[in-house]
Amino acid sequence: MEDVFVVEGVKKSYGDSTVVDGVGFRIRKGEIYGLLxxxxxxKTTTISIVMGILQADSGKVEISGMPHGPREMRTKALLGFVPQQNALYEDLTARENLRFFARLYGLSGSVARERIEEVLTAVGLADRADDLVSSYSGGMARRTAIAAGLLNRPQGLVLDEPTAGVDPQSRNAILEHVRALADSGVAVLYSTHYMEEAERICDRVGILDDGRIRAEGTRRELVDTLGERDRVVLELDGAAADAARALEELPGVHTAVATENGVELDCDRGAELAPRIVRALADRGLELRSLTIHEPDLEAVFLHITGKALRG
Ligand SMILES: Nc1ncnc2c1ncn2[C@@H]1O[C@H](COP(=O)(O)OP(=O)(O)OP(=O)(O)O)[C@@H](O)[C@H]1O
Ligand SMILES: [Mg+2]
Known part of the structure; x- marks a missing residue:
């Protein structure tokens, strides 16, 4: 077992409110773990504890087999961090920012120069490195922050919502960099509220809600917990409420909800049910414009487990 991150039973309260309530997970070398x-x-409170920025009330964090916390410099040196808010000097260039961070890591001279080139290339910013950060797009600034998190060649990289507020192209570039880093052996802790991201790059996902990990696993494992349910979306010409009432009577339909332009069903095997849905509507003279079957995804899992929708 090459666990880089071992987190067990971490708790943190502010006054009467417990914001992290017994969180635990392990992340292996080369693995991306999504905190969704x-x-x-x-998410940020958990990450601050994992980074050793914040002291947990109880629980433990180990990095590469060593105890870790706010005073453990040896393990801190093994981690790279990309905080939720970029900590960059806007009136410096990316290269100047990275020189500053390199100095904080105790890197200087030719070693620092090499590392700076290495991380700029890794995030695809080498050709813009001498422009002021204030002239960058949100995505470029984010990539500069990621570069800073890579300067010490970390064994464990922690990214707090790295793509929030970033344009789709930069977002894609960031996701690809993170995947490539993991493939090179880095263990990655990646927080997000974007379902598609979690589905796309995370090897395993922990669903965090109210300070607890409510479910954990690969996308497949999580989706399989829902069994063979599907979400079926119907577009109708009016009479959605009548249609929903009629469809809820069908065996295999668990819930039918009238929406703005049709009905949404939570049901068993949509493909088998579709002909019966069409017939039931036709029998009542209701016109069906389209029927789409959605296989369960993380969105469905999240809704099922928490009863809430994610933002974004
Ligand atoms: N220093 C603090 N004092 C009091 N409450 C706090 C403090 N820091 C965080 N909280 C509360 O803890 C809860 C969790 O906050 P946290 O920032 O960890 O959430 P998050 O998942 O990162 O959210 P977001 O997606 O908005 O970044 C929130 O209710 C927040 O108000
Ligand atoms: Mg946060």
Whole structure:
């Protein structure tokens, strides 16, 4: 077992409110672990504890087999961090920012120069490195922050919502960099509230809600917990409420909800049910414009487990 991150039973309260309530997970070398949760779920607090920025009330964190916390410099040196808010000097260039961070890591001279080139290339910013950060797009600034997190060639990289507020192209570039880093052996802790991202790059996902990991596994494992349910979306010409009432009577339909332009069903095997849905509507003279079957995804899992929708 090459666990880089071992987190067990971590708790943190502010006054009467417990914001991280017994969180634990392990992340192996080369693995991307997604912490998926809505606003206020406790992602940043968990990450601050994992980084040793914040002291947990209880629980433990180990990095590469060594105890870790705010005073453990040896393990801190093994980690790279990309905080939720970029910590960059806008009136310096990316290269100047990286020189400053390199000095904080105790890197200087030719070693620092090499590392700076290495991380600029890794995030695809080498050709813009001498422009002021204030002239960058949100995505470029984010990539500069990621470059800073890579300067010490970390064994464990922690990214707190790295693509929030970033244009789709930069977002894609960031996701690819993170995947490539993991493929080179880095263990990655990646927080997000974007389902598609979690589905696309995370090897395993922990669903965080109200300070607790409510479910954990690969996308497949999580989706399989829902069994063979599907979400079926119907577009109708009016009479959505009548249609929903009629469809809820069908065996295999668990819930039918009238929406703005049709009905949404939570049901068993949509493909088998589709002909019966069409017939039931036709029998009542209701016109069906389209029927789409959605296989369960993380969105469905999240809704099922928490009863909430993620933002974004
Ligand atoms: N210093 C603090 N004092 C009091 N409450 C705090 C403090 N820091 C965080 N909280 C509360 O803890 C909860 C979790 O916050 P946290 O920032 O960890 O969530 P998050 O999942 O990162 O949310 P977001 O997606 O908005 O970044 C929130 O209810 C927040 O208000
Ligand atoms: Mg946060």
């Amino acid at each position: 949760g809505p606003n206020g779920a406790g």
